[in-house]
Amino acid sequence: MGDPKKRRKKYMTPNHPWQKARILEEAELIKSYGLKNKKEIWKAASIVRKFRTQAKKLSSQNSEQAAKETSQLLSKLRRLGLLDDEGTLDDVLSLKTEDILERRLQTIVYRKGLAKSIKQARQFITHEHITINGVKIKSPGHLVTIEEQPNVLFKEKSPLADPEHPERKLEEVKEVQEMTEEEMKKENVEVEEAKVEE
Numbered sequence: 001m002g003d004p005k006k007r008r009k010k011y012m013t014p015n016h017p018w019q020k021a022r023i024l025e026e027a028e029l030i031k032s033y034g035l036k037n038k039k040e041i042w043k044a045a046s047i048v049r050k051f052r053t054q055a056k057k058l059s060s061q062n063s064e065q066a067a068k069e070t071s072q073l074l075s076k077l078r079r080l081g082l083l084d085d086e087g088t089l090d091d092v093l094s095l096k097t098e099d100i101l102e103r104r105l106q107t108i109v110y111r112k113g114l115a116k117s118i119k120q121a122r123q124f125i126t127h128e129h130i131t132i133n134g135v136k137i138k139s140p141g142h143l144v145t146i147e148e149q150p151n152v153l154f155k156e157k158s159p160l161a162d163p164e165h166p167e168r169k170l171e172e173v174k175e176v177q178e179m180t181e182e183e184m185k186k187e188n189v190e191v192e193e194a195k196v197e198e
Contacts, residue, residue, distance in 0.1 A: 010043065010046065011039065011042045011043040011045070011046040012042065012045075012046050012049070013042055014042075026038050026041050029041050029097070029098070029101065032118075033101045033104070033106070033107060033118060034106060034110075034117070034118030034119040034121065034122050035101075036122075036140075040141060041097060041101075043141065044097045044100040044101050044104075045097045045100075047100050048095050048096065048097055048099070048100055051073070051077065051082075051092055051095060052092060052093055052095065054069075054073055054092075055073065055089045055092035055093055056093070058070045058073065058089060059089045059090075070089060073089075073092070074087060074088070074089075074092075077092065078146075079145045079146060079147070080103055080143055080145055080146070081103055081144075081145070081146045081149070082095060082099050082100070082103065100143070103143050103144055104140060104141050104142065104143065104144070105125060105130070105132075105137055105139065105140055105141070105142040105143075105144050105152065106118065106121045106122045106125060106140035106141070107121070108144045108149060108152055109121040109124060109125065109130055109152060112152060114130070114152070114153075114154065116167070120167075121140075122140045124154075124160065125137065125138065125139070125140045126138060126140065128155065128158075129154055129155055129158045129160050130152065130153070130154065130155065131151075131152075131153055131154070131155045131156075132144070132148050132151055132152055133148065133151045134151075134156075136155060
């Protein structure tokens with residue numbers, strides 16, 4: 001049978017553990033994107049670094065193979081929604097970690113309004129309520145392509161698929177309450193104006 005393959009890290013950790021600016025930036029990203037830990041930021045940063053390194057290498061070559069690899073890289077980034085149709089290798093060099101974090105399934109579920117908060121989006125995914133093209137995805141860090149994005153939905157048999165589910169209706173109730181509060185404020189203003197006129 002042989003020895004099992006040694007599993008290696010697929011990301012790079014920071015060179016220095018105590019850099020205040022980086023720590024504050026990572027804390028903000030964890031809060032904004034509802035990440036579990038800093039490892040998820042480092043993974044996203046490593047993906048961006050890999051794309052940039054490949055773009056730098058290809059921009060310095062003029063061979064036929066380089067042209068082929070360039071078109072493959074750009075088409076991959078377009079599928080992931082990281083570049084627009086007219087994106088070039090220069091645009092690849094300007095990619096940021098946040099661009100990758102925006103394409104994570106957790107972020108897409110929240111942006112589509114399937115969850116009330118970014119952390120609830122993660123819970124729905126890990127509890128197997130979310131599917132892509134009918135396939136259950138349990139990884140919040142799954143990178144969603146442009147083609148897959150419209151097919152990010154609740155599982156058919158999930159109770160959350162029902163629009164009347166309490167977890168989905170709560171947001172609507174809040175909106176109604178906010179509307180009524182605004183209407184009440186308007187009415188109060190109108191009453192006060194009427195009193196002033198009298």
